[in-house]
Amino acid sequence: MTGESPMREALPARTRASRLIVVARARAAEDYDRVLGALADAGVRSVELTLTTPGTFERFASLRERFGERLDLGVGTVTDAEHLARSVQVGADYVVTPIASPALVAQARDAGMPIVPGGLTPTELFGSWSAGASAVKVFPAGQVGPGYLGDLRGPFPDIAVVPSGGVDAEGAAAWLAAGAVAVSVGGPLLGDAFRGGDLAALGRRAAAFASVCAGAAS
Template sequence: MTGELPLRTLSSKLVVVARASAAADYGAVLDALAEGGIRSVEVTLTTPGTFDAFASLRAAFGDTLDLGIGTVTTLGQLERAIEVGADYVVTPITSSALVERAVDAGIPIIPGGLTPTELFASWSAGASAVKVFPAGQVGPGYLKDLRGPFPDIAVVPSGGVDADSAAAWLAAGAVAVSVGGPLLGDAFRGGDLGALRDRAERFVAVCAGSERPEGQSA
């Protein structure tokens, strides 16, 4: 096994997926996220320059954030993520080769999948958690169904997770939620970073269980 996810990620139960047009855009957004209480950010390889920028991101945010590298789909990308010091890696696919290499390297990995066969294949191979993707297509009740045959499986839903569904997934037993657009909004397109901090604070509160999603009463 690769072991558990990093402590800040597990404690906060929230991973923010930062998908920018260019790596130069990461800094200001990650700064606002950190100020809003976010403690785990996945920067993605669909953003040009992510590997080259990673050392400077670690220097700037490593004391505050767990920094993962996402959209890893090849062994070459995984090796580079290990080399630059990612705290964890995320892949949208089910790949035994990626999981086995991550296990060998001792780096936490969260592979994606949707079907029970895909998710269990990664979990049984040693993944630290499995990413139900796209989570919006199944909903939190799916985790209850998975827990029938796989009672110990660690699930991180991703794709279409907003504050309402984040609370529901966590109540269903997810170890964390992976959130992108519903939190980031237009932040990477010149949006108000103060508003981003406010959204981050709300998601942090929801995931900590200290705030109920809109529309829910006690």
């Protein structure tokens, strides 16, 4: 039994509709602009900016001003209360954490901030879900595969899952067909974009992923 459903913040509407979150892990925050522009032009509607990129918080306001009408901008790799509070302060649309932390989920709920905490085991994932997470991130998804979602749905029929880690276009389609609410994609889509790679090629990859996810939603 899952018990009484807790109150939880929904993921932003554009993220829910597109079913695709692109994880942007750049070498420096100054590299975000050219890549986010190409992603938005290709039909991506949700990007997670990671705190492993130096200067993410400092750059956030300008990115929100430039891209906020076209992109949901989340903050990822949030691992402590200070990170989460600052994410709220800068106006993130959602936060993502690689860990299963009921304390962070509770803090996000109190702030009205959608949160997607990570985990792999049923205990970790259900612990975050039952605490009121908006969705739970299965990470690393490549170690389990889409069939894992069916296993989770046995005891936890309502759990909302976002797979992350090693998800390519074929995997994205399979996870969404299995019932994932969205997929979180990094390297297979971004390729060498943050190392000076061709933006036209990035746009083609991004459009292909967006099309796959939109098709899975139809």
